[in-house]
Amino acid sequence: MLQLKNVSHTFGDTPVFSGITLDIGPAERLALIGENGSGKTTLLRLMAGLEQAHSGQVTGRARVAYMAQLTELHETTVLDAVTPPALKEARVALDASAAQLDHGREDDALAFVQAEEAYREAGGYLFEGLAAAVLAGLHLHEDMAASTLSGGQKRRLMLAQLLLSPADVYLLDEPTNDLDANGVTWLEHWVQASPAAFVLASHDRAFLNAVTTRTSELERGTLTVYPGAYTEAMTVKAALRSAQERDHAAYQRKRSALQEERQLRQSKARSANQYNHKRARDADKLLAKGKAQNAQNVNAGRARVLERATARLDEAAPPKPFDDRRMISLNLPDVTSGPTDVLTVRNLQVAWGDQVILKNVHLNVRRGERIVLTGVNGSGKSSLLAALVMGTPNASLHRSGEVRWGTGLTRYTAGQLGEELRCTVTVGEALLAANPMLTPHQLHEVAAQLGVPGGPANAVSHLSGGQRTRLTLARLGVTRAQVLVLDEPTNHLDLQAIEALEGLLLSYPGTVLLATHDRTLMRKVATRRWHLENHQIIDV
Known part of the structure; x- marks a missing residue:
């Protein structure tokens, strides 16, 4: 279906990967994993023919469809956005040839027959029914304006575009990003039922375990293929x-x-x-x-x-095992226990502008609990966390009712877009914001363990994606706060970083409020679950 022979690629003077040889067979289900910045997206674009390898060959006769992490949605309807370009061209040609039939010329009749055959081969007569079924399954309406869709709706639209574009090999780059549990389940069923081959770059361990049969890992410029889905492959x-x-x-x-x-x-x-x-x-x-x-x-x-x-x-020496410096270690005092009653909420109502998100909410949180928030996109998980920690009035977010935190509690809050890092200039400032008690020696020690050149004085804006990931985990590792409030902390983390975060949360002695779509993290970490549905919270 698709074959890579000794493929190498560079970015400027920096090698991205080299010597990659890979065969994608019929009905393949191949996971593609690796650290952020390791070259997964570049490799997928090479497979899709959107970029050229600097050396080696990418060959194959298969029809390839590629879904990027991000895409531009223009001012158009959902139905127009999911209609394949080839079908649009065939429809225009058919309409033009039909308009010429009134002339009664034989050439016009022949042109119409050819245009109709092209339209049929492009799936024109079946497309409307198929599109209606797919859009209904993804909870999208064909008349919706594509440019006004939410993040989760845009991801579902991209999946619909892919499903409605016939292909032999599908290349999906982070397909579960911004999808809620229902969307991920739908995607799993589609992949499992499809006769096509798939290469899936994803950080979602549960998704990879459900649909893949082999796992390829890009690590330090080399691709290694292991048998089995993610968990089995990592065991190997x-x-x-x-x-x-x-x-x-x-x-x-x-x-x-x-x-x-x-x-x-x-x-x-x-x-x-x-x-x-x-x-x-x-x-x-x-x-x-x-x-x-x-x-x-x-x-x-x-x-x-x-x-x-x-x-x-x-x-003949064997290669030295790689020393993963993703997590830092410091001799820091234990997190103080704090009060037993961490949070009490009575008759809480949360609204964005005039739209009510949650109402009549009553909650109690005790020390040491790890509570995971679940719910479909738009159910109010981020709004609830923001309302609970809101210290000053917000122009859009409105809160009423009683929210009472335990006396003397300290909190560490992290947003899903990494807002907390944007408020700091240097690595040292970012670490001190998480723990003001760190000494200059400890700041240099953390910076050295993170592999940050220039030490604590280095600008956060100069960090690579991998360094920013390690800094985010380092901040969680050094904080002495008694409560962690984390909104989608796995966003933009690679699999190794997610597993490091998982270990950190499991060993954390304080209280955790966590909104996440990562089902594996949820299953391993949660001691309680708040499910948000119909403006209410169901305590599971």
Whole structure:
């Protein structure tokens, strides 16, 4: 269906990946994972023919459809936006040829027959019914203005465009972004039922586990393919890494032994060459000198043999396991426990302008609970979190009722668009905003562990995507706040960072309020769930 042979690509003078060889077979379900910035989107665009590889070949006769992470939606209706360009052209040609039939010419009749056949092959006679079914399944109305859609609706529109564009291979870049649980479930069923092949770049572990059969990982410029869906593939990777660590440890032990023996032989050779001839009797001086010379030669020769053996060992040395510095570690005081009753809410009503989002809400939160907010797009998860932590009046968001936090509690709040980082200029300021008690030495220590050049004085705006991700996790790791309020914290995180966040939340001793669509994170972390539906909160 699609084949990559020794494909390499660079961005300016910087290599993105090299030597990639990959076959996409019929009905393939291939996951594509990797850190942010590793080149996943670039690789998908090469497969789609939207970019050219700097070396190597991308071949195949399959029809390819590509869905990008972001797309521009112009002033048009939903139905027009999902109509394939080829069908639009065929429809225009059919209408033009039909208008010429009144002339009664044979050539016009032949042109109409050809145009109608092209329209039929483009799926014209079936399209309206198919489009109506797809749009209904995705809860989109064909007359809606595409430019006014919400983030989740735009993602569903992009999926509808893809579904209604016949292809043999679908390339999907983060297809579950902005989709609620119902949208993701619909997408899973579509992928599972389709006879086409799929390459799916996604950070959604539950989605990948549900639909994929192989997993490819872009890591430090190399693509490695593992059998199985994400969880099975990562189990295989962990076993391979464990074996790699054992092999490297054995290599280090053997090399150390060779080095130790070589140094001992060199020391003996030097000692033999520096013998004290005055200690030998006159008759034995020549014999003693010969013995010393012989000892020097033997030990020096053995040292050279050991040096060559070390060089041969180094040539065949197993690769050193990669040291992932995603999470930082500092000796910080424990989070203080704080009051038992963390939050009390009575008769809360939340509205955006004149639109009521939530009403008659009563909640109680106790220390140590990890509460996950769920609900469809637009149900009010972000509005609820914003209302709970709102300290000053907001021009759009209105809150009434009682919201009472425990006395003396400190909170750490993170928005889904990373707003908290935008308010800081340097790495040091970002860390101090999370924990004002950090010392200058600790700020430099964190910056070093993050791999940030320039230390705490480096500007946040100069950080790469991966460095910003690590800084976000570092802020969560160093905060001593007793409550974490996190709105879609997995947005823009890669899979490894999401799993690091998961471990951090599981070990966090305080209270967590978390809005997320990540079903795996939800399942592993939550001790309670608030489901938002019909302006109400159902405590699950």
